[in-house]
Amino acid sequence: MNDPPMNASGDWRSYVQRMEELAARQGLNFHPVEFEAVPDAFMMEIAVYGLPVRMPHWSFGVRYIYQLIQRNMGHSRLFEVVFPGNPGHAYLSSGNGLAENVLVTAHVLGHADFSCNNLLFRRCQEQVSEHIVEHAASHARQVSQAIETHGAQRVEAALDAALALEQHIDIDQRLRRERFPEFLPDAKALVDDDFRRRFASLDPVAAQGVFETRKRAPVPPHPERDLLWFIAHYAPEMESWERDIFLAVREESFYFYPVFATQIMNEGWASYWHARLLREADFVPPEAYVDAIKCHSDVVRPMAADQQIALAVNPYHLGFSLWEKIIEKQGLEAARLIMQQDDDFGFVRNHLTREIAEELELFRFAARSDGNIRVLDRDLNGLHEALLAPKYNFGAPNIAVSQLRQDGSLELEHDHVTDGRGIDVERGRKVLEYIRRVWRRPVTLHTVDQGGAALALSSL
């Protein structure tokens, strides 16, 4: 390199392009990323809202206060937040030092590579568009306008319901879905004989009535898991602006799903690449390099410095360790294929082997409600399930619309067999109450009680 060496007080921005070139040479493939340094206060809000600009709701205020308390206790520090898209957006804390920013730039490029190539991300982005940041901002504007027109209380009622159901989408269906067919396919109408043809030619209007055998199809034709979609399309008396709010929340959920379902892989991938790019980056001055490596080990360490045992697994650490092992054993090509095709479920089950689990000293523990915590075992299947259990079904119970009754009341069915136990009654009732306010008819949820007996929860 002929460029003059950078000193530690240099601007990290001058590294971005070189880091991008280096990443491209290493086989990373990503949309351009727009970097922006923002104050810590704004970083914190991005973390709370999940998007740089998002619709207002009091529940974000609660999360904000928790985050504020945590930050003041020195628990967490955010270096960067990155949003996939074309271009991607990366927000870096303006409190980062030069070395941290060098590392963070490389980390962001790892994320950009991941979100550009992982199939789940791509499928969701194809539907939501590659401009989620802009979409979310326009949703926020839409909500503000609704508040002006319809008043804060009514908009809040719609958001209470929509955001309470934000995990209840069906990612296997398309974002833009048609309504269910109104009529059952008519088997008899297809029968075509001379008599009918003759009849129809004599009096086409009468013929239609005589041979009309269509039947109304039940709604929904099958249990419908996308509660946001169903309510927005079938609520008997919902106003159009309320539907819009439901669909806006749903679109954001489609964006959030891949982020949620690939967290271990994605953070691991980005951590693997920031470490590797940093090793290869000869343009980084030595003192910045040392600081950056120290920062790396802080990010991917399994537990706080003064602890021997952690009761939670750091996804950065787990993902990083798994990727390192995969690339060491199977090579980069194979790793890239895994990165494209898997989500956390496949990734953990296939690649968290007994050997790695032992190396990482993973264990399963049981926590009693009185605070007692006991180590159970190091059983591999048990570890897989315990790691993945909070991630199934977007982290929410399996609930589907089972029936829309004649009188407009809504029946929800909880799949308690899959989930293993019933719904928390108090919370369940409150959510049903949220839904009732926009559905405007009775809403019932069928689940089981503590003893496993059928239990129907109803809105008040």
Add this chain to the structure above:
Amino acid sequence: MTANSDDSSSLGLARWYDLFSRGARDWLRHDEKVREAVRENLPRIIANGDVINDSTRTVRVPVRMLEHYHFRLRSPGDSQGVGQGEVKPGDVLAEGSPAEGSDKGEGGQGEGGIQLMLEIKIDDIVDWLWEEMQLPNLKARVGPSDDSDWVREGWDRRGARSRLDRRRSVKEMVKRQGLGGSKTFTDEDLRFRQLARRRQPAVHAVVFFMLDVSGSMSERDRKLAKTFFFWVVQGLRREYRSLETVFVAHTTEAWEFAESDFFQVTGTGGTVASTGLNKVREIIDARFSPARHNIYLFYASDGDNSIGDHEPAQQALTDIATKACFAGYVEVASGLSRQLATETGRLFGEAAANGQAVASFVIDDFDGVWGAVRHFFSTEVKATG
């Protein structure tokens, strides 16, 4: 370095996020909702005498952060997780403490653990009460008074330096300048605020709190009375700039107490209500005049008056009722609600039947305090309004 990086990013629309904090905005909305929720539970707050902080005139109410509900599975007795570190199966990493509730292991986002202390101004609560009860404001009896106050009124070219009105003076200077004068201030430009003496209508009020401290009044009865008295004072204080309070306790005798001692008083023996009422009458005659004071009497008792006292008590009450705006009797009957079928209950019932501004109410538990406050203030309005 921070400054550098920020400069290079100022593309016009950069730094828009400096203009507002969405987190704070949504937090304020949460705060508002908490206050609304608290407001809906006012009767319970009012009932709890312990939360009242006299010195700051606030009520501290412990509240939890509101939870935005989601469908969740019922929390299992045992939850499982994955940890990392050098341990053996069977190791106990934390001892259970039976005292702790089942809150642990819940709250995916760590929510629900923090308790907030909400400080609510007593004045706010009284405002809410008034709104809630939809009462017109009490009409104060206005009378002549020696009371006067200084009010700002007009300007003059002479005055004390401290009352110099700079804004006005500059205006004068500019005016003169517009007519071609010099640009510096002259003495003629200076304007001073003037004060004038205004007479204030009489808005004095005095409240007599009379408490039966005979042997039959239990600790809890006294506390009920105290809580009730507290909110009565708050309600009246809203209407009157200066509110005097007089505390009288009686058994078969009556004494005047300082507020601090009043609620500690315990007595023994029987109840003769007329002694208390006569004491009140005495104090009114000696220190207050019905022409200049709005007089209120609130009497708390368990209702057991000695039977021979009916006549003298009735006379004393009638006499007070002609001088006072209102007299209220609250029967604290913890446990057994006798619906005013007591000696004292009858006494006040008769007075009310005679068209005097008198009302009665029974409180049997702390939730009833709210009803009593509401009852008395709506009756009082009817009586005076």
